[in-house]
Amino acid sequence: MDMKLEVVVVPVSDVDRAKGFYTGLGWRLDADFTTEDGLRVVQLTPPGSACSVIFGDEVSAAAPGSAEGLHLVVTDIEAAREELAGAGADVSEVFHDAGGVFHHAGREARVTGPDPERRSYASYVSFADPDGNGWIVQEVTERLPGR
Structure with a gap:
């Protein structure tokens, strides 16, 4: 069975600032939605990539800025x-x-x-x-x- 990496969660402190940064790099905005309970999910994809990144409000408990490599x-x-x-x-x-x-x-x-x-x-x-x-x-x- 093929297993393909689809999404990587990136912990951020300011969703709009991160969205502006990544879209400024030319990454495609795939989704930006907020649910009634406050969950906000932003998904972007680097040019030519099959894998996307997701960040938002209530998406990760990891410390903002803790992703490396x-x-x-x-x-x-x-x-x-x-x-x-x-x-x-x-x-x-x-x-x-x-x-x-x-x-x-x-x-x-x-x-x-x-x-x-x-x-x-x-x-x-x-x-x-x-x-x-x-x-x-x-x-x-x-x-x-x-x-």
Whole structure:
């Protein structure tokens, strides 16, 4: 049976501010509704993604800004960085990890610039939403077999 990741819940403190941030990045607004009991659900989808994010009022008990390591995949890391910066995101410089396998948590072992060999899966940028939820953008130019 196929199992596909559909939605990731992102904890935020101000729903309208988060909605403005993500729509400002060009993410598609799929839903924004409020029930009679105060549940508000906002769903947005990054361009080209099959998975969406949801946030809102009474959607998550997690602390706002506590999500980290949320990954987006692009085919051109430098173009993605320019686009994010142009949309107002405080995006890092392009980096690769000193160990070369996968990036470390936080900013540890970051080396400025793309992977010297421009290997797929090895170059990144990072940014955070207004609450501090942490996103990593990873360059994937050629998928591993079976992916």
